[in-house]
Amino acid sequence: xGGGQRVVQGGCAILAGxxxxxxxxxERYDPAPxxxxxxxxxxxxxxxxxxxxxxxxxxxVLPERPKAYVLEMLPYPSGEIHIGHVKNYTMxxxxxxxxxxxxxxxxxxxxxxxxxxxxxxxAISTGEPPAQVxxxxxxxxxxxxxxxxxxxxxxxxxxxxxxxxxxxxxxIFLRLLERGLAERREAAVNWCPVDQTVLANEQVIDGRCxxxxxxxxxxQLTQWFFRITEYAQRLLDDMDELxxxxxxxxxxxxxxxxxxxxxxxxxxxxxxxxxxxxxxxRPDTLFGATFFVMAPEHPLVGRLxxxxxxxxxxxxxxxxxxxxxxxxxxxxxxxxxxxxxGRYVVNPVNREPLPLWVxxxxxxxxxxxxxxxxxxxxxxxxxxxxxHGLPVRRVIAAEGTAPDAPLExxxxxxxxxxxxxxxxxxxxxxxxxxxxxxxxxxxxxEATVGYRLRDWLISRQRYWGAPxxxxxxPEHGVVPVPDDQLPVLLPxxxxxxxxGRSPLAARPEFVETTCPVCxxxxxxxTDTMDTFVDSSWYFLRYTAPxxxxxxxxxxxxDYWLPVDQxxxxxxxxxxxxxxxxxxxxxxxxxGLLEANEPFARLFTQGMIYRDGAKMSKSRGNVVAPDEYVxxxxxxxLRLYVLFMGPAADDAEWSDRGVxxxxxxxxxxxxxVGGLDPGPPVERPxxxxxxxxxxxxxxxxxxxxxxxxxxxxxxxxxSFHTAISAIQELVNLGTKGVSEGxxxxxxxxxxxxxxxQTAASLLFPFAPHxxxxxxxxxxxxxxxREPWPVADPAFLERDTVTVVVQVNGKLRERLEVPAGLPxxxxxxxxxxxxxxxxxxxxxxxxxxxxxxxxxxxxxLG
RNA sequence: GCCGGAGUGGCGGAACUGGUAGACGCGGAGGACUUAAACUCCUCCGCCCGAGAGGGCAUCCGGGUUCGAGUCCCGGCUCCGGCACCA
Numbered sequence: 001x002g003g004g005q006r007v008v009q010g011g012c013a014i015l016a017g018x019x020x021x022x023x024x025x026x027e028r029y030d031p032a033p034x035x036x037x038x039x040x041x042x043x044x045x046x047x048x049x050x051x052x053x054x055x056x057x058x059x060x061v062l063p064e065r066p067k068a069y070v071l072e073m074l075p076y077p078s079g080e081i082h083i084g085h086v087k088n089y090t091m092x093x094x095x096x097x098x099x100x101x102x103x104x105x106x107x108x109x110x111x112x113x114x115x116x117x118x119x120x121x122x123a124i125s126t127g128e129p130p131a132q133v134x135x136x137x138x139x140x141x142x143x144x145x146x147x148x149x150x151x152x153x154x155x156x157x158x159x160x161x162x163x164x165x166x167x168x169x170x171x172i173f174l175r176l177l178e179r180g181l182a183e184r185r186e187a188a189v190n191w192c193p194v195d196q197t198v199l200a201n202e203q204v205i206d207g208r209c210x211x212x213x214x215x216x217x218x219x220q221l222t223q224w225f226f227r228i229t230e231y232a233q234r235l236l237d238d239m240d241e242l243x244x245x246x247x248x249x250x251x252x253x254x255x256x257x258x259x260x261x262x263x264x265x266x267x268x269x270x271x272x273x274x275x276x277x278x279x280x281x282r283p284d285t286l287f288g289a290t291f292f293v294m295a296p297e298h299p300l301v302g303r304l305x306x307x308x309x310x311x312x313x314x315x316x317x318x319x320x321x322x323x324x325x326x327x328x329x330x331x332x333x334x335x336x337x338x339x340x341x342g343r344y345v346v347n348p349v350n351r352e353p354l355p356l357w358v359x360x361x362x363x364x365x366x367x368x369x370x371x372x373x374x375x376x377x378x379x380x381x382x383x384x385x386x387x388h389g390l391p392v393r394r395v396i397a398a399e400g401t402a403p404d405a406p407l408e409x410x411x412x413x414x415x416x417x418x419x420x421x422x423x424x425x426x427x428x429x430x431x432x433x434x435x436x437x438x439x440x441x442x443x444x445x446e447a448t449v450g451y452r453l454r455d456w457l458i459s460r461q462r463y464w465g466a467p468x469x470x471x472x473x474p475e476h477g478v479v480p481v482p483d484d485q486l487p488v489l490l491p492x493x494x495x496x497x498x499x500g501r502s503p504l505a506a507r508p509e510f511v512e513t514t515c516p517v518c519x520x521x522x523x524x525x526t527d528t529m530d531t532f533v534d535s536s537w538y539f540l541r542y543t544a545p546x547x548x549x550x551x552x553x554x555x556x557x558d559y560w561l562p563v564d565q566x567x568x569x570x571x572x573x574x575x576x577x578x579x580x581x582x583x584x585x586x587x588x589x590x591g592l593l594e595a596n597e598p599f600a601r602l603f604t605q606g607m608i609y610r611d612g613a614k615m616s617k618s619r620g621n622v623v624a625p626d627e628y629v630x631x632x633x634x635x636x637l638r639l640y641v642l643f644m645g646p647a648a649d650d651a652e653w654s655d656r657g658v659x660x661x662x663x664x665x666x667x668x669x670x671x672v673g674g675l676d677p678g679p680p681v682e683r684p685x686x687x688x689x690x691x692x693x694x695x696x697x698x699x700x701x702x703x704x705x706x707x708x709x710x711x712x713x714x715x716x717x718s719f720h721t722a723i724s725a726i727q728e729l730v731n732l733g734t735k736g737v738s739e740g741x742x743x744x745x746x747x748x749x750x751x752x753x754x755x756q757t758a759a760s761l762l763f764p765f766a767p768h769x770x771x772x773x774x775x776x777x778x779x780x781x782x783x784r785e786p787w788p789v790a791d792p793a794f795l796e797r798d799t800v801t802v803v804v805q806v807n808g809k810l811r812e813r814l815e816v817p818a819g820l821p822x823x824x825x826x827x828x829x830x831x832x833x834x835x836x837x838x839x840x841x842x843x844x845x846x847x848x849x850x851x852x853x854x855x856x857x858x859l860g
Numbered sequence: 861g862c863c864g865g866a867g868u869g870g871c872g873g874a875a876c877u878g879g880u881a882g883a884c885g886c887g888g889a890g891g892a893c894u895u896a897a898a899c900u901c902c903u904c905c906g907c908c909c910g911a912g913a914g915g916g917c918a919u920c921c922g923g924g925u926u927c928g929a930g931u932c933c934c935g936g937c938u939c940c941g942g943c944a945c946c947a
Binding site for chain 1: 861862863864865866871872873874876879880883884885886887899900901902914926927928940941942943944945946947
């Protein structure tokens with residue numbers, strides 16, 4: 001379409017002669033100019049900036065409007081964004097736009113999880129410094145996101161590797177240190193031999209490094225831990241009350257925390273003073289204990305065997321256990337090995353001496369590192385007893401089983417206690433309570449709870465992270481860096497390749513310092529923090545991105561938190577999502593924050609596959625977002641990633657599907673482009689459309705679509721059905737045009753109204769093209785246009801289709817006025833020829849009538 | 861083994877409170893437009909029988925509840941995710 005056609009609009013139709021009619025849009029939909037135009041408009045108008053933010057020396061003004069903090073998990077700037085990010089950020093954008101137009105103050109920030117191994121490894125491979133690599137990647141990612149048109153508030157953008165940010169990561173570390181929740185101690189820890197650093201338990205998957213996949217070793221090292229185990233119960237309890245999360249994520253966290261109820265029972269070493277407590281979930285089987293086992297790492301083992309004939313064998317066993325990998329150690333199928341120590345412990349309930357063994361099937365970091373072995377009722381203990389010729393005793397007998405019946409396998413659970421003195425005859429649960437009470441009265445134990453969760457190991461022997469802000473003084477031990485000396489800046493180094501100790505240790509000018517307490521010479525801690533520490537509080541910092549006096553402002557953070565809708569990948573179910581909950585609870589307990597939970601609602605998206613496989617560069621099946629933006633436009637891509645299927649499910653990529661989505665936008669573009677110029681129309685009243693079936697059908701469909709799309713976004717997170725509803729509306733409009741049924745003025749107005757509605761509803765998904773269409777239809781600023789509300793008059797029908805069944809089988813459909821009385825409905829149904837035929841003369845014994853829906857005639 | 865989720869056309873999926881199974885899209889078949897093609901538009905497509913009218917069978921399998929079940933209950937199968945030598 002040429003520019004000359006605009007003349008027609010100016011009333012010079014005569015001069016323009018018989019040339020093409022006025023067009024409100026170019027003939028063809030070309031996304032590129034449309035998208036850059038609207039991106040420019042939104043940027044100039046600061047359309048998506050939200051207040052309040054915390055600023056130094058400026059008290060915040062809190063809005064009266066309801067707030068909505070909409071957040072997606074921030075990306076790692078280790079390369080470009082991939083198609084999974086597009087899906088993630090588009091979902092967030094839909095919610096943000098929807099809430100904004102529904103009247104909420106919407107906070108929708110973005111940042112970069114910029115510290116950590118991915119960025120550092122990228123730097124190592126390119127030879128550039130990590131800071132430079134991530135700066136380049138951030139610039140590229142930011143540009144990609146802009147081209148996708150996300151309604152992000154770029155004024156609050158942060159990167160966790162920025163000193164302005166990690167200063168406060170260090171500050172938070174110090175608050176944990178103050179509260180006794182950060183602790184340096186020796187423990188058997190996971191060591192990745194390729195990445196040359198320790199890992200948290202959460203970062204070991206099936207005995208392998210979460211990042212590089214290599215088999216993890218166990219090493220005895222002194223490391224920094226966050227005592228997340230102190231919060232195990234609260235992390236569990238608050239799941240039920242405070243947060244609305246997908247069941248599978250909650251289940252994963254529950255499994256990970258692994259609560260089990262049981263008892264602590266104290267065993268005394270025979271001929272010695274040592275007391276060795278055990279944790280058991282089956283204190284009722286205490287009389288069935290026939291031996292006792294300690295983990296090879298148990299600190300008491302050395303002392304117990306010292307100077308004894310068994311010492312050499314035990315020490316050899318301990319050394320062998322220390323060489324095992326995490327996977328070997330965890331393998332339940334392996335033969336049960338162990339050595340006898342020559343010592344005995346005394347069973348507190350019956351004074352029976354039990355031989356004390358050391359075996360690697362007992363783990364040091366669960367329970368107490370020692371167990372009472374009950375081979376009659378525990379599979380592992382039975383395997384060990386059989387391998388080493390130890391006795392097996394029955395203490396639980398199922399109904400009809402003799403107390404001395406032999407045990408073929410470890411029998412758990414149901415039955416009554418036998419061979420157990422004062423417990424005999426009790427049910428298992430009663431016996432548990434009875435024995436716990438008995439032990440407690442005598443100071444020999446008590447009922448207690450065990451957790452599988454381990455403390456969070458946060459130190460890393462790698463360069464690209466926030467330095468742990470403490471100083472080691474020969475006089476004063478571990479001394480925190482004073483708050484006013486933060487940040488402890490990450491020094492530039494030449495060689496940050498992993499060597500098994502922090503590269504910071506090779507910089508004397510970094511390491512050598514003075515003790516803040518005594519001023520004497522001291523050494524800085526050289527380990528850096530796990531990146532999951534950085535990302536455990538970033539959503540707080542967004543509310544105060546440049547605040548210099550504090551990590552966040554109390555009033556502002558209390559206004560925005562908790563995040564109303566958080567969206568991200570399921571892979572963080574027990575990493576980031578658990579850590580962030582923990583850190584927020586700690587800050588809450590420290591009185592720094594009102595919120596007790598960071599994320600009120602969570603949505604976890606599915607993965608996108610291609611050719612039946614996970615996308616990867618090596619497979620060559622990666623979908624590059626930029627190429628699709630180039631070819632089809634950002635709006636098409638955004639729509640397609642949400643249309644693929646339920647947002648929570650995995651989905652298979654299809655280029656044909658993308659083309660189909662583009663065809664839909666082309667169709668809508670042509671529909672709107674064929675309309676006349678003019679101002680937007682109001683919704684016609686229901687009465688005014690009486691008698692005009694075409695007009696009525698269009699407005700009805702428009703209103704039904706409003707209701708459907710609103711519910712799908714707000715209540716169901718069902719974006720693919722919302723999009724298909726808009727497609728139905730558009731299809732009805734294009735069908736009317738192609739069939740030539742839009743003949744009356746009322747019908748033309750209704751079509752225009754339907755097109756406006758389609759553009760309005762499409763906006764959260766495809767904001768550029770929707771804005772352009774809206775403008776073409778005479779509207780302006782669709783991003784601030786109130787979200788439509790359906791008129792209920794159009795949702796009610798005056799005629800309805802009633803289904804007629806005979807014996808539950810569909811036989812006929814009946815078009816009747818809505819609200820027809822039951823008797824009338826049944827009478828009409830009975831007389832239908834097909835019903836009569838189906839009945840075949842048999843008597844109707846029952847009529848089930850659901851008004852406006854169905855009649856079911858039951859034959860005798 | 862324990863915990864959680866899921867099984868619907870050729871494919872992705874829809875059916876939200878037990879009431880028309882298959883919306884929307886992909887794919888396929890036929891047609892219109894075109895010199896031709898692309899684009900676009902129209903019609904049809906769960907399976908089986910039937911020329912048709914119509915009928916039968918269909919939501920993983922087997923039972924059950926109900927006038928009526930993809931949806932609820934019981935039993936089983938398969939797949940996916942988490943935990944697992946955790947005492």
